[in-house]
Amino acid sequence: MVDSDKLLRFYRQMLKIRLFEEQVNQLYLGAKMPGLAHLYIGQEAVAVGVCEALRADDYITSTHRGHGHCLAKGAAIDKMFAELLGKADGYCRGKGGSMHIADQERGNLGANAIVGGSAGIATGAALSAKMRGTDQVAVCFFGEGALGQGLLYECMNMAALWKLPVIYLCENNMYNEYTHYSETTAGTIEGRAQAFGIPTETIEGQDVELVYRTASKLIERARKSDGPSFLLCNTYRFHGHHVGDIDRAYYRPKKEEEEWKERRDPVKLLADKLVRSEIVDRQFLAGTESEIAGEIKSGADFALNAPYPDATEVDQDVYA
Amino acid sequence: MAKQAQTTAGRAITFAQAINEALAEEMRRDPKVFILGEDVAEAGTPFKVLSGLVKEFGKERVIDSPISEAGIAGICVGAAMTGMRPVVDIMFGDFATLVMDQMVNQAAKTHYMSGGKLTVPMVMRTTLGATRRSAAQHSQSLHAWFSHIPGLKVVLPATPYDAKGLLKTAIRDDNPVVFFEDKMMYQQKGVVPAQDYTIPFGVADVKRAGKDITLVATSSMVEVSLKAAEILQASNISAEVVDVRTTVPLDKETLIASAQKTTRALVVDEGYERYGVTAEIASVIADGAFYYLDAPVKRMGAMDVPVPFSPVLEDQTVPTPESVAETARKLCGKM
Ligand SMILES: Cc1ncc(C[n+]2csc(CCOP(=O)(O)OP(=O)(O)O)c2C)c(N)n1
Numbered sequence: 001m002v003d004s005d006k007l008l009r010f011y012r013q014m015l016k017i018r019l020f021e022e023q024v025n026q027l028y029l030g031a032k033m034p035g036l037a038h039l040y041i042g043q044e045a046v047a048v049g050v051c052e053a054l055r056a057d058d059y060i061t062s063t064h065r066g067h068g069h070c071l072a073k074g075a076a077i078d079k080m081f082a083e084l085l086g087k088a089d090g091y092c093r094g095k096g097g098s099m100h101i102a103d104q105e106r107g108n109l110g111a112n113a114i115v116g117g118s119a120g121i122a123t124g125a126a127l128s129a130k131m132r133g134t135d136q137v138a139v140c141f142f143g144e145g146a147l148g149q150g151l152l153y154e155c156m157n158m159a160a161l162w163k164l165p166v167i168y169l170c171e172n173n174m175y176n177e178y179t180h181y182s183e184t185t186a187g188t189i190e191g192r193a194q195a196f197g198i199p200t201e202t203i204e205g206q207d208v209e210l211v212y213r214t215a216s217k218l219i220e221r222a223r224k225s226d227g228p229s230f231l232l233c234n235t236y237r238f239h240g241h242h243v244g245d246i247d248r249a250y251y252r253p254k255k256e257e258e259e260w261k262e263r264r265d266p267v268k269l270l271a272d273k274l275v276r277s278e279i280v281d282r283q284f285l286a287g288t289e290s291e292i293a294g295e296i297k298s299g300a301d302f303a304l305n306a307p308y309p310d311a312t313e314v315d316q317d318v319y320a
Numbered sequence: 321m322a323k324q325a326q327t328t329a330g331r332a333i334t335f336a337q338a339i340n341e342a343l344a345e346e347m348r349r350d351p352k353v354f355i356l357g358e359d360v361a362e363a364g365t366p367f368k369v370l371s372g373l374v375k376e377f378g379k380e381r382v383i384d385s386p387i388s389e390a391g392i393a394g395i396c397v398g399a400a401m402t403g404m405r406p407v408v409d410i411m412f413g414d415f416a417t418l419v420m421d422q423m424v425n426q427a428a429k430t431h432y433m434s435g436g437k438l439t440v441p442m443v444m445r446t447t448l449g450a451t452r453r454s455a456a457q458h459s460q461s462l463h464a465w466f467s468h469i470p471g472l473k474v475v476l477p478a479t480p481y482d483a484k485g486l487l488k489t490a491i492r493d494d495n496p497v498v499f500f501e502d503k504m505m506y507q508q509k510g511v512v513p514a515q516d517y518t519i520p521f522g523v524a525d526v527k528r529a530g531k532d533i534t535l536v537a538t539s540s541m542v543e544v545s546l547k548a549a550e551i552l553q554a555s556n557i558s559a560e561v562v563d564v565r566t567t568v569p570l571d572k573e574t575l576i577a578s579a580q581k582t583t584r585a586l587v588v589d590e591g592y593e594r595y596g597v598t599a600e601i602a603s604v605i606a607d608g609a610f611y612y613l614d615a616p617v618k619r620m621g622a623m624d625v626p627v628p629f630s631p632v633l634e635d636q637t638v639p640t641p642e643s644v645a646e647t648a649r650k651l652c653g654k655m
Binding site for chain 2: 034035036086087092094095096097098099100112113114115116117145146147148149150176177178179183184185250251308309311313314315318
């Protein structure tokens, strides 16, 4: 059982991601954010369940849909917003933007705009942890679309051969951009890892407690040098592929979206559980929400008022 | 010249529609032509370039693939070697990194290595161009990489008219052709004939005649150079704008003749400047027009940095009409 303090913390973290992403959408709609962003809304329980089971010095690699992973690993709201707006106070001094946030202090080796592009990085971090004799673990987050990339299989093979402390964390939100995953994925997802002798677990990714418990088990296994594992979390993105993807009925039924939002919203599910188990009441949750909403608002305001990088920074940091 | 043909028959359509039309016409003409790529069918690609093609040609000829760039490129090489004429869609030119072995070590070399027996009549369509606030992994212009490889042809259309005519030529060519489309150009309109026509490879197009300086440009930089020419006009400098249209094969004669006439040349391209296609083109001109030149050949490419996200940084990394005009003015000794 997960104790109630922890559950409350999960709730805060998930709500933080939810409200952060809603604010990102507003910034986009208000033409305040350059470019696009891929919202994590609907998948919060995965990032939070996994990152809460990690130590601060453990590693993660993330994807184009990476804001949730960054926040769950402990990134600061104001510096995240600043990066999204291309400001000098952002995590990457405005050079990375939405798809490239990295937070070295918290073991976040970076989001990645190349689908599957971080399989090598996560596996390499695990190899490095092993060579350096630490007991750090690496989690490689990726969407089911990355199952199309050969790099993933090369890396899983080596991770299994060399018993590396890495967890391949597949978030199956059912769509590769605008195509249902069943049209792009032969056989079973788990079978791919099993072929390398990598143990797999498949769970409901909307249940943060379940994600946390399962991830904890696999992380402990990796920490004890028992090798890699593969965790498949079934989940759903509530918004479009990116903020501009509004008319999506041609590839995803509206009814399906509504069902997920109504019955499998991870934030709502946890709120219900907290109330049902009499850990807190609705009023308390409302208080938490307005508190977090305040943090989000001041983070966004900070970013909106922050300066752009100096023009001369453009050719700095090409080389170390 | 292209200019004249454009005005004879046609209507204004977008660059994206011109690509779409070329594909549709070629697929009607030749049942061996098919499209393979990510989100190409119902979605018609994220840029909506292929919208409607799946309706006419069905899912057997407009095939949605997994996110497997190396795989789809390789499958197209094999299909091309055995009688089909595939067009593979690589969404962002940045993903060229993933298809490189298939294009460079397989597609490009097969005809030569087989002593001329096997052919690879395939087209790889992809994109280039920055300033979309898409950051370092979705903004590069990597056509120089392919231009470096013997056995590949490389096409860089700059107008809807050129896009349709050159894509048809690409599909009918018996060699692997890499076809770059500027993402920022998709919604630009131009006059395009409704009927069939092709534009041969290796024929540069003088997009604007002039007498004081030659601006040689590719793809996205043709429009930039035309705007620069307008600016230069105001300071009484007459710039000729030559669009190379294909870097391989390269129309050396037209480039050299233009530089001989104007006595000055500036080469503008959106790929990284260092070791870019501008270097090759500048050297061709320096060689061929040496005794006519009044100034060293200059070149401008994208700044040699990963493309930054922040608009204030990104906008500095690509040549603009103003920066091209300024460099041209200096070359003409007017500043
Ligand atoms: C190698 C590569 N190919 C294609 C793309 C374009 N693209 C961006 S996101 C995406 C879909 C990814 O689907 P998935 O991995 O399931 O993640 P999700 O978007 O569902 O979170 C595609 C095809 C890319 N970024 N990288």
